[in-house]
Amino acid sequence: MRVVVADDDLSQRFYLSGLLDRMGHEALLAADGGEALELLERSDISVVISDIEMPGIDGLDLARAVRARSFGRYIYVVLVTGRDRPQDYVLGLDAGADDFMSKPVEPPILEVRLRAAQRLLTYERELQVKSRHLAQAKQQIEDDLAAAGDTQRALLPKLDLKLGACLVQRLFMPSQFVSGDMFNYFALGEDRIGFYAADVSGHGVRPALLAASLGHLITPDIFAETVLPNGSPPTPERLAERLNRRFVNDEDVSNYFSFLCGVIDQPAREVVLCQAGHPHPLLISGGGEHRWLGDGGTPLGLFAGVEYERTTHRFGPGDRLIVHSDGITEAVDATGAQYGDERFASFALDHRDALARDLCEQLIPTLSAWTGQAEFKDDISMIVFDRSESENA
C-alpha cells in the first residue's frame, strides 16, 4: 500500500517511512499539510498519516481539506498526536480524521491501523464497483426503454395529417418512455376515416407491450374488413367484439383496456362510434357548442360475450372532434383535485379557433400548471379531427 506521510520533523518522516518500508508499504513524504494535499491530488493514494501539529496547514486543516475536496475516492486520515490529550481526539474526529496514533508510533500499532484502513478502503472500492455496475445497468435499461419508446412512436400516424376534408393532429406523451396508450387513424377509401384509441390499464412496460401489439394488430385492412364489411353502415362494434374475444381472460383481469373506435363519414357528415370504457370524445361544433359523445361501454378484455353498441353523431364542416385518454382528465393537483371533464372542455372551447397543433401544444403547459409538475403520472394522448369549413377542402 502507498501512504502519504506528513510531518514537519524530518526525523519523524524518516522514522515512519522506514517502518512502512519494512512492512512492505511505500511512503511518500510531505513536510506539511499543503504538500500532503498535493501528493493526494497527483496520485491515487488513499491513506495519509499526518502529524497534528505542523506549521501552516496542520493535521486538522489537512483532514478538513481532504473532506472538503472531492478526490473520487475515500481518503483514510490517521492523525499522529504528540500528547495524549482528549481534546485532540474531539477536534480530530470533528475535522474528519478516521483514526489516531500517539508518538512514539509503535510498529504493531501502525500495522493494525493500516489494516483497519485497508479494510475500509476495500469495502469502499467494492461499493464503488457495485454502484458503477448499477449505474451501467440503469443506463442500459433506460436506453432500451427509450428505444422501445421510439419503436412505439414509429407506429403512430404522421403529425398534421390531411385525410380528405379533415386535418388530423395528435398528442402522444408517455409518462415514462413507453405508453399504455395507443391510437391510429387512416383513410378508408376517399370519403371515410377510420380511427381507434386504446388505453391499457396500469402503468409501465407491461401495458405498453399490449398497447404496441394493438398498434400492430389493428391495421387499416383489419379495421376495414371488420368495420366496413358491406360498406355501409359502419360497424365499429364488431371491432370491439373481435378484440374483446381476442383479449378476454377469465382468470386474469390485468390486461384489459379501454377502447374507442369509429368512422368519420365525410359526405354523410357523421361520425359512428363504439365506446368501450374509453372517455367520451368531445365534439366542438363550428357554432361553438360542445357535447360529450357516446353512452359508455364495457372495457375490452374483462368479460366474455359482451355485446357492444355503436352510436351515430353529426360531424359536419367546421366541427372539431377530440378523442383523449383519461391521463388528461384524471391529472390531479396538489390537493388531489382532478383536472376533470369540465376544465378540459373549457380549455378546448378557449382554443376553439386555434389550430389543432396549437391546441395539442398548449395542453401540456396547461396540465403542468394544474399538477404543478413537468412530468405526468399517467400516459397522455389526444387526437383532434378538424373538419374543414368547405365541403371538399
Place this chain on the structure above:
Amino acid sequence: MLEPTVRTQGVTVYRFMEARLDAANAPTFKDRMARAIDQGDVRIVLDMGGVDFVDSSGLGALVGALKRVGSRGDLALASLRPPVQKVFKLTRMDRVFQIFPDTDSAMGRLKET
C-alpha cells in the same frame, strides 16, 4: 386498507379505508380481497363510502374480486360517491356489479339470498 366492520348471517361488510383505489394500492387490495374470499367470505358488501377516485387499475381489482367470488356468493358495492359512480357508468360496471345506496340496503339484499 380493508376493515371488516360488520359480520352477520354470513354477510361481511368490508370498508375500504383509503380515498383512492388506484395503481398504487390496487395490487394490495386485490390480494386482501382474494385472501378474504378464499377464507370463505363469499358474501361481501364493500363499503366504498370513503372513496373519491377509482382508476382503471382499481376497477380491474374490483372485477378480479367479483370474478373470484363467482358463483360461490355475492359481492355488492355500497355507497359509491358521484365521481366513482361516473366511472362505473362510463365503463358499464354499474350493470355488472350489484350496487346499493348504503350498506344496510346491501346487507338486506344479500341476507335474503
